[in-house]
Amino acid sequence: MQSLLEQLKKSVSEALVSAFGTELTSSAPLVVPASNPKFGDYQSNVALSLPKKLKIAPRSIAEKIVENLKVDNFCETPTIAGPGFINFTIKPTYLATQLTTIQTDNRLGIEPVRSPQRIIVDYPSPNVAKEMHVGHLRSAIIGDCLARILEFVGHDVLRISHIGDWGTPFGMLIAYLKEAYPEALTTTEELNLGELSTFYRQAKKRFDEDENFREAARLSVVQLQAGDRETLLAWKIVCELSSRSYQKIYDLMGLSPEIEARGESFYNPFLPEIVTELEKLGLLEESDGAKCVFLEDFTNREGEPLPLIVQKSDGGYNYATTDLAAIRYRVNVDKVQQVIYPVGSEQRSHFAQIFQVGKRAGWITENHQFIHAYFGLVLGEDGTKLKTRSGEAIKLKELLDKAITLARKDLETRLQQEEREETEEFIDRVSQVVGISAVKYADLSQNRTSDYKFSYQKMLALQGNTAPYLLYAYVRVQGISRKGNIDFTKLTTDTQILLQEATEITLAKHILQLGEVITEVEKDLLPNRLCQYLFELSQKFNQFYDRCPILQADEPSRTSRLVLADLTARTIKLGLSLLGISVIERM
RNA sequence: GGGUGCGUAGCUCAGGUGGAUAGAGCAACUGCCUUCUAAGCAGUCGGUCACAGGUUCGAGUCCUGUCGCACCCGCCA
Numbered sequence: 001m002q003s004l005l006e007q008l009k010k011s012v013s014e015a016l017v018s019a020f021g022t023e024l025t026s027s028a029p030l031v032v033p034a035s036n037p038k039f040g041d042y043q044s045n046v047a048l049s050l051p052k053k054l055k056i057a058p059r060s061i062a063e064k065i066v067e068n069l070k071v072d073n074f075c076e077t078p079t080i081a082g083p084g085f086i087n088f089t090i091k092p093t094y095l096a097t098q099l100t101t102i103q104t105d106n107r108l109g110i111e112p113v114r115s116p117q118r119i120i121v122d123y124p125s126p127n128v129a130k131e132m133h134v135g136h137l138r139s140a141i142i143g144d145c146l147a148r149i150l151e152f153v154g155h156d157v158l159r160i161s162h163i164g165d166w167g168t169p170f171g172m173l174i175a176y177l178k179e180a181y182p183e184a185l186t187t188t189e190e191l192n193l194g195e196l197s198t199f200y201r202q203a204k205k206r207f208d209e210d211e212n213f214r215e216a217a218r219l220s221v222v223q224l225q226a227g228d229r230e231t232l233l234a235w236k237i238v239c240e241l242s243s244r245s246y247q248k249i250y251d252l253m254g255l256s257p258e259i260e261a262r263g264e265s266f267y268n269p270f271l272p273e274i275v276t277e278l279e280k281l282g283l284l285e286e287s288d289g290a291k292c293v294f295l296e297d298f299t300n301r302e303g304e305p306l307p308l309i310v311q312k313s314d315g316g317y318n319y320a321t322t323d324l325a326a327i328r329y330r331v332n333v334d335k336v337q338q339v340i341y342p343v344g345s346e347q348r349s350h351f352a353q354i355f356q357v358g359k360r361a362g363w364i365t366e367n368h369q370f371i372h373a374y375f376g377l378v379l380g381e382d383g384t385k386l387k388t389r390s391g392e393a394i395k396l397k398e399l400l401d402k403a404i405t406l407a408r409k410d411l412e413t414r415l416q417q418e419e420r421e422e423t424e425e426f427i428d429r430v431s432q433v434v435g436i437s438a439v440k441y442a443d444l445s446q447n448r449t450s451d452y453k454f455s456y457q458k459m460l461a462l463q464g465n466t467a468p469y470l471l472y473a474y475v476r477v478q479g480i481s482r483k484g485n486i487d488f489t490k491l492t493t494d495t496q497i498l499l500q501e502a503t504e505i506t507l508a509k510h511i512l513q514l515g516e517v518i519t520e521v522e523k524d525l526l527p528n529r530l531c532q533y534l535f536e537l538s539q540k541f542n543q544f545y546d547r548c549p550i551l552q553a554d555e556p557s558r559t560s561r562l563v564l565a566d567l568t569a570r571t572i573k574l575g576l577s578l579l580g581i582s583v584i585e586r587m
Numbered sequence: 588g589g590g591u592g593c594g595u596a597g598c599u600c601a602g603g604u605g606g607a608u609a610g611a612g613c614a615a616c617u618g619c620c621u622u623c624u625a626a627g628c629a630g631u632c633g634g635u636c637a638c639a640g641g642u643u644c645g646a647g648u649c650c651u652g653u654c655g656c657a658c659c660c661g662c663c664a
Contacts, residue, residue, distance in 0.1 A: 028604065030604070030606095032603070032604085032606095033603095035606080035607065036607075036608085039607075043606095043607090045604090045605095045606055045607095048606060048644090048645085049604090049605095049606090051644080058644085081607075082606085082607050083606080083607080083644080083645085084606095085606075085607065127664075164664060167663080167664065168663065168664085169663085169664080264664090287661080287662095288661075288662080289662085290661070290662050292661075292662090297590095298590080298660085299589065299590080299660090300589085300660065300661075301588065301589065301660070302588095302589095303588090303589075306660075306661075307661060307662090308661090309661055309662045311662090312661095312662045313662065314662085316662085318662065318663075318664080319663080319664045320664095322664090344658090345591085345592070345658070345659095346657095346658050346659060347659085347664095348591065348592085348658085348659075349590075349591070349658095349659055349660075350659085350664095352591095376592090376593090376657090376658095377657080377658085383656095385657095410626095414626075418624085445600090445601095446599095446600075446601095447600085447601075447602095449592085449593095450592090450593070450600090451593085451657075451658095452599085452600080453599070453600095455599080458599070458612090458613075461612090461613080461626095462626040462627095463612080463613080463626070463627085464599090464611090464612045464613060465600085465601090465611075465612055465613095466612090468626070469612095469626075469627095471626095472624085472626050472627085473627095475624075475626090476623080476624070476626095476627085477623095479623060479624060480623050481623095482623095483623050483624095484623070520603075524603080526603095528600095528601080529601095529603085532601070532611090535611085535612090536611090539611095542627060542628065543627095543628070543629095545623080545627080545628085546619095546627065546628045546629085547628085549622075549623075550623060551623050552622070552623075565623095586624090587624090587626080
């Protein structure tokens with residue numbers, strides 16, 4: 001089903017051509033949702049942009065466009081206002097037909113894209129042996145959301161976690177494992193190495209304090225790269241241990257199970273080829289013993305061109321080399337058209353640099369889009385980087401647990417006030433969904449590109465643009481179904497939908513805008529637009545709910561309103577699922 | 588020093604391709620529960636869009652400069 005916005009754009013474009021000729025075929029119709037509902041539902045600003053080109057006054061242009069517009073099948077007669085805005089109002093009868101169409105559709109009328117692409121979303125990419133912390137929060141939440149949306153609209157999405165499982169720190173970890181848990185290498189039994197973060201901290205401590213240990217660590221790196229059997233085994237043990245640890249967090253967060261771990265070690269065999277290929281292409285230069293590609297438009301402190309080091313003076317490779325190998329592999333082997341990296345904005349220049357080299361090497365062509373979907377920092381309530389009192393990064397697990405605990409406290413208080421009795425199972429389930437949803441929604445509802453302040457109190461608030469507010473709107477609809485013994489799936493498809501009250505019409509229009517919003521998010525990769533839409537949908541539903549009795553209404557209003565309520569709930573459910581958030585029937 | 592981004596209501600934040608009187612939420616204040624969960628709804632209050640110029644019929648949005656804040660800047664990832 002074509003969205004109302006698309007239909008209008010098409011109509012305006014056609015009217016432009018029939019009014020002023022084919023030279024306007026490629027002019028954008030400039031149709032957007034109305035800036036103020038009193039003007040209508042949509043507006044076109046195109047007449048204001050053409051006076052110079054056409055040498056006609058904007059209002060006359062608008063008049064000619066309106067004369068040539070053929071929209072009377074779905075729109076009231078367009079009006080011209082102010083300097084030349086063309087305002088459109090959708091006919092309620094048309095809205096009713098559209099709602100009837102989507103009522104039987106699981107996808108709520110949203111068609112898959114015409115040309116699906118293969119797309120990699122690279123998240124959440126933690127580092128082995130380091131516990132996941134707030135820094136991974138946004139990558140996980142945003143990456144998961146973008147992957148879900150792209151997949152929903154029909155793309156072939158690969159979720160690849162580019163785990164930090166190689167490089168210098170591993171020498172330290174392996175040396176520590178050999179020293180502290182030598183039995184790990186000889187037994188097949190599963191070992192309890194304690195908390196991962198403790199393991200890492202102890203290894204780091206030994207590394208910082210003991211010169212001999214540092215030497216052992218360096219040796220381990222060499223052995224690892226040389227493929228020494230025992231060292232590889234130690235490496236594997238550490239990797240598997242952390243893999244289990246972050247799988248627990250993924251499950252708690254409800255991340256897509258399809259995430260494929262493909263760490264830096266995977267690209268290890270290709271690193272020498274990267275260097276030789278760059279050399280063949282004449283992009284490589286040697287500087288202070290390191291092999292570098294000198295970058296265009298990047299300079300160092302002295303204003304000289306900045307190098308991207310692909311092979312260190314000691315012969316080793318670094319993360320830029322691995323990232324380049326990943327780019328090449330993804331293009332040549334995975335055959336992707338698009339790769340999305342949801343990674344912090346502090347790495348903007350790093351990505352700009354590797355993308356530049358990828359392009360100059362000919363791996364990234366005009367048929368590929370490599371996008372750094374960067375995001376801002378998570379700040380504490382004091383506006384500085386979120387950390388514990390002692391200054392360490394907050395563990396992701398602790399952060400999520402705290403949200404769940406606080407959600408549980410809220411729920412228990414309410415149960416007491418309302419003198420409700422609920423099972424322990426119910427309380428567990430609701431606290432978990434509300435707590436996790438609150439954290440995810442608080443993150444996604446912010447513009448991805450800016451920093452935001454993390455506040456449990458605000459994200460768990462029952463009012464405002466929060467997950468609990470949206471979940472409550474959904475729960476209200478389910479309440480109607482329970483109270484009235486209504487099976488929404490059995491509402492007949494020949495139901496006549498009547499849109500009479502202002503709140504009914506407003507709600508209907510909003511339900512039908514989901515497709516426009518998803519198209520936008522697919523393009524801009526800004527999930528906050530979808531959050532904003534769902535928040536407004538919930539507000540409009542609550543207004544409708546307040547204003548229009550449903551179960552007590554006479555037929556045919558009763559059934560019509562039931563359909564409207566059901567469609568609202570299904571829209572919220574679908575929308576939230578695209579954000580990676582699940583719903584509950586009661587709360 | 589160079590680079591990138593940000594600065595919008597008391598607070599937290601939206602503002603699409605430059606377009607109509609700059610929007611939400613929170614907080615504060617005022618109403619609305621014999622009626623599907625009031626976890627709601629209706630309303631009031633609140634703005635020199637950091638500052639100064641410029642481009643434009645039109646600037647929160649584009650350009651230049653100034654101030655403030657954050658992040659990045661050769662062999663860590």
